Amino acid sequence: MDYIWQTEGITKEFNTPGGIFSGKEKTVYALNGISLQQAPGETLGIVGESGCGKSTFGRVLMGLYAPTSGTLRVGNQLIDTETARKTLHHTFQMVFQDPYASLNPRMTVRQTLEEPLRRMGVKEATVRSERIRGILEQVGLRPSYSERYPHEFSGGQRQRVGIARALISNPSCIICDEPISALDVSIQVQIITLLERLQTDTNISYVFISHDLSMVRYLSHRIAVMYLGYVVEEGTTDELYNHPLHPYTQALIRLHQPIAPRMPIGPVPQGEVPSPLQKPKGCPFASRCPEKEERCMEAWPQLTGNDVHRVACWKR
Amino acid sequence: MYSKEDFLPLQPMRCDESAELITRPGPWQRLKANKLAVLGMIIVCIMIVAAIIGPWLSPYTYAQQNLLEANQGPSASHWFGTDTLGRDLYTRVLYGARISLAVGFVAAAINLVIGVVYGGVAGYLGGRVDRLMMSIVDILYGIPLLLYVILLMVVLSPGLTSIFIALGIAYWLTMARIVRSQIIKLKEEEYVLAARSMGASPMTVLFRHILPNCMGPIIITMTLAIPEAIFTEAFLSFIGLGVNAPMASWGVLAAEGINSMRSYPYQLLFPALAIGITMLGFTFFGDGLRSALDPKEGGTK
Numbered sequence A: 001m002d003y004i005w006q007t008e009g010i011t012k013e014f015n016t017p018g019g020i021f022s023g024k025e026k027t028v029y030a031l032n033g034i035s036l037q038q039a040p041g042e043t044l045g046i047v048g049e050s051g052c053g054k055s056t057f058g059r060v061l062m063g064l065y066a067p068t069s070g071t072l073r074v075g076n077q078l079i080d081t082e083t084a085r086k087t088l089h090h091t092f093q094m095v096f097q098d099p100y101a102s103l104n105p106r107m108t109v110r111q112t113l114e115e116p117l118r119r120m121g122v123k124e125a126t127v128r129s130e131r132i133r134g135i136l137e138q139v140g141l142r143p144s145y146s147e148r149y150p151h152e153f154s155g156g157q158r159q160r161v162g163i164a165r166a167l168i169s170n171p172s173c174i175i176c177d178e179p180i181s182a183l184d185v186s187i188q189v190q191i192i193t194l195l196e197r198l199q200t201d202t203n204i205s206y207v208f209i210s211h212d213l214s215m216v217r218y219l220s221h222r223i224a225v226m227y228l229g230y231v232v233e234e235g236t237t238d239e240l241y242n243h244p245l246h247p248y249t250q251a252l253i254r255l256h257q258p259i260a261p262r263m264p265i266g267p268v269p270q271g272e273v274p275s276p277l278q279k280p281k282g283c284p285f286a287s288r289c290p291e292k293e294e295r296c297m298e299a300w301p302q303l304t305g306n307d308v309h310r311v312a313c314w315k316r
Numbered sequence B: 001m002y003s004k005e006d007f008l009p010l011q012p013m014r015c016d017e018s019a020e021l022i023t024r025p026g027p028w029q030r031l032k033a034n035k036l037a038v039l040g041m042i043i044v045c046i047m048i049v050a051a052i053i054g055p056w057l058s059p060y061t062y063a064q065q066n067l068l069e070a071n072q073g074p075s076a077s078h079w080f081g082t083d084t085l086g087r088d089l090y091t092r093v094l095y096g097a098r099i100s101l102a103v104g105f106v107a108a109a110i111n112l113v114i115g116v117v118y119g120g121v122a123g124y125l126g127g128r129v130d131r132l133m134m135s136i137v138d139i140l141y142g143i144p145l146l147l148y149v150i151l152l153m154v155v156l157s158p159g160l161t162s163i164f165i166a167l168g169i170a171y172w173l174t175m176a177r178i179v180r181s182q183i184i185k186l187k188e189e190e191y192v193l194a195a196r197s198m199g200a201s202p203m204t205v206l207f208r209h210i211l212p213n214c215m216g217p218i219i220i221t222m223t224l225a226i227p228e229a230i231f232t233e234a235f236l237s238f239i240g241l242g243v244n245a246p247m248a249s250w251g252v253l254a255a256e257g258i259n260s261m262r263s264y265p266y267q268l269l270f271p272a273l274a275i276g277i278t279m280l281g282f283t284f285f286g287d288g289l290r291s292a293l294d295p296k297e298g299g300t301k
Helices: A054-062 A109-119 A125-138 A143-147 A155-167 A185-202 A213-219 A237-242 A247-255 A294-298 B027-033 B035-057 B089-125 B127-142 B145-155 B160-170 B173-186 B190-197 B202-238 B250-259 B266-293
Strands: A005-016 A026-034 A043-047 A069-074 A077-079 A092-095 A173-177 A205-210 A222-227 A230-236 A309-311
Touching: A005 A054, A026 A054, A026 A230, A043 A054, A043 A213, A054 A092, A054 A173, A054 A205, A092 A155, A092 B190, A109 A125, A109 A143, A109 A155, A125 A143, A125 A155, A155 A173, A155 A185, A185 A205, A185 A213, A205 A213, A222 A237, A222 A247, A230 A237, A230 A247, B027 B035, B027 B266, B035 B089, B035 B266, B089 B127, B089 B160, B089 B173, B089 B202, B089 B250, B089 B266, B127 B173, B145 B160, B145 B202, B160 B202, B173 B202, B190 B202, B202 B250, B202 B266, B250 B266
Parallel strands: A043 A205, A043 A222, A092 A173, A173 A205
Antiparallel strands: A005 A026, A005 A069, A069 A077, A222 A230, A230 A309
């Protein structure tokens, strides 16, 4: 099977600079060996708590961050240099969380959409405006809106502009970094429907980063669950939701059931997410796991299993 | 009573594409609509024109003395009166406008060129470069302007040149700090990230996405810097470190006027008025310019 992209053991560390007064340099371990891949036309959902590294992973794919170690392949090409990373925007584009912040307030929609076209080398102004017209219609906006500034739109419309900007350079994969969590519920549905329709029309792939489990379930073909910079479980949507194996995934799904009166929700992970400043010696979830054993504290379990379902847990 | 027709779904509205086209006033129209800004612009223009051609229209020169006509009040032959040496005050105020405005514009240019670029580079690159560049700014900030000017006197004679050099050393510091802080804030914005993720070069990001969005603070800082520089020149001239007699800037004229404030108040009044009106003009104009360049203000009309 040909994948659009494939990562192997991607890690990303951030160093907070040490100074005369701020003491020693600290390292934040944001990603600890992410190995994932994506098939064309598929949607890969990435779920996890805030700070689990899902956005960082999206930005590594986008080439905004250089991974500390590990490899990223796009098609057959190995992306290992800064020059190669600069070409990633041909494959990937991004839709951001906050439609109020992700559009330049001083540029009209036309100017915003023209920029990627110019960079692609579309010189003729008529070709550019034709393309902008087409893309605005595709995302459900009137072409006459192109002379408007972002503040003259509603949140949903802005997010449509954001999607149009990602779409206009014909990428094969769009990284949606929590694209709906800043929107009203009714608008969320519109945007999801739009993303779905675009996928049917153009066979584009999505990396859908979210903490909204029901939306991820609705939209994704495969799902990866992240915790503290690790992928703890990965599999097809049906398999993962129907037979969650990792205690963390089980808890997430259980906690996301509609709340009914007096219905027991089972054990809830206690305590806080550990600090990403230290790499845990054993399983990252061990400190909160209801089923932890001696060996969970000793060594980190590998992500094992088959193509349909992989899990990183000693007990599965 | 309701009829059945009241509950029919609405017909899809016929949408006239041309009706959607909104005509938005451009920056120039918005500036023109702002009365205070227009007033400020007129004042600034009049001052510039007067400074350039004014002295030629006067029958007197700025240095011409006539002791027989000393300390005369405003009259038909001497519009602003004369000073203690019988020099025509009108000519001297117009001549002073040249020096004061030149100082103001030099300060503005220094602010724009050195301040914006320096602060922009420091803020955008961040990290070590930023720390080094800002340490230099901090050190320069710590040395009072007066000290530069006095030290410059060792090499140069007092005069406009040393004032310009002193302004060149000191007048971009505030701008550099403000631009840097703005850029540090803006470079984390998602639209900057979006531009970078679309493959925009650092120069495009800086000049197309970041700098236009800090135009407001830049223009405000600049409009504040111009009157401040004019004041600084006036102050330096006042204490004798500025332009030499018989040249006259507004500061020198005001200093001379203060000596005879009780007996001949007009000698202070006219230079002071000139300073005050010019500052008001610059402030109104600058504020108008800032809101005219901001697409969020004014909106659709």
